[in-house]
Amino acid sequence: MDESAQSEHLNCILSNPVFAGLPALAAADVLAVSRLRSIAAGGVLVAQGATADRFGILLRGRARMTQLTSDGRQIALRYLVAGQEFGLIAALPDMVYPVTIEAVDDCQVLCWAGGRLAELFLRYPQIGLNALRIMVIRNQELQARYRQQLTERVEQRLARALLRLVTIAGEDIPQGRLINLPLAREDLAELIGATLFTVSRTLSQWEQSGIVCSGRERIAICHLDALEEIAGEPEPLPSECVAPCALAELLTAKRAALAT
Amino acid sequence: MDESAQSEHLNCILSNPVFAGLPALAAADVLAVSRLRSIAAGGVLVAQGATADRFGILLRGRARMTQLTSDGRQIALRYLVAGQEFGLIAALPDMVYPVTIEAVDDCQVLCWAGGRLAELFLRYPQIGLNALRIMVIRNQELQARYRQQLTERVEQRLARALLRLVTIAGEDIPQGRLINLPLAREDLAELIGATLFTVSRTLSQWEQSGIVCSGRERIAICHLDALEEIAGEPEPLPSECVAPCALAELLTAKRAALAT
DNA sequence: CGAGTTGTTGAAATGACTCAATGTTAGTGG
């Protein structure tokens, strides 16, 4: 591993919420027990049902998190982009991945064996606190989506899904903002729990109103505000990668106070 | 607080997954900073939107966890029974409860101020690990329900909801197993994301087939296996209160190894 | 170029919702 790559990885570690607030020395320590892996497009990062033995941070590429139903249907939970972590569950023993994560692109992953992560939890308690915060936030997001699934219809859910995708993979083009992901109608359908037919119809309708501009596996949003209008209430949470863990500071302060 | 009540509370703390694996002395310490609260039926334990400042364990009574949509509709997430904890989010600063928890019965709650919980996290790192495990498991459960919501229809979802309720509040009666909760048709509807009409119709149908036996706000299951048949795949997770946190043992072992 | 994926569109079927009418039960206060 050359030096510039190493410092890039260090940056990535420091900016990821799992390792947020870690001193640089500790980050180097964390990096030391990591391994760099490359996964070709279409490969799996983690497999549903396999024992959860690996935690990772996506350095490059995009990945899709899906879940298989017992009757063979598939749903998509979300997309991962560079900088996001996955497989926190690997820190706990005797667990099984509940989802599959597949590489959409060629991906590069910085990863840790489950046992190594557990060691890091021990050496740097702050990581554990960060992990808790991440899980709490993920849970809130999922609850919000669950609620939307219960109360909203396809139009709203589709609008919301597109808005979410724009924030993680949006790219400016003349027509508006392109979602830079290979997104077939079926992929969207799996994301919102609908059929590709309904998705296609809805998109056609929006295309005619000039709200979106879609091609084969590509979708661009021309009028974000129109979509937000359809979606209704904005997502309340800043979702990903929010605030560094202030609890850690609080705790060190308390620690000092208790020591006196 | 008399002595027997105190030892009962100690038991409750020790058996709750948040404090699992804690030595008795530590549990006493945990108990020391707790406060006992009583909430009358219909009162709120935590309010959606309020700053998350309180963590608790339900000692007695049952409670309902709900979420309000911005357009005023309500969904129900789950029911809490004695022994279960809530409000782990309070350990993190600057958070807001994403749900409301209301007392179904008169409830007794052992609770901790958020700051106190943070202190406990510091003093007993195992609590943090337990918390992570709990959140991971909750997340898996929620993912499973989300998936079911996306792929299954009302009949299946209702069957599954009843099965879940039986496991947490089931009681043997001559006709079968009674769900010992005041469960209006509307409550069930909010739980599965349907209307009370559809729920009523489905239950009537099942009543005629002899699968269930329902009255006003009461439902008993006569043929569990028939419901399981309708629900399809069984819920894979042992859901609540599973395995004490083995990670803690692993970590103390590692700690010893590193010290040498 | 042909084959396979991806997308569109129509018509019919359907599950669930809405709305309204009516029945049933539990609790209240006289």
Added chain:
DNA sequence: CCACTAACATTGAGTCATTTCAACAACTCG
């Protein structure tokens, strides 16, 4: 103890969103 009320439950008819199925068009890639 009764009538009265409010909450809960049932049922039917009509409607709507979404799915299903089928046919076809468009695009991509070897």
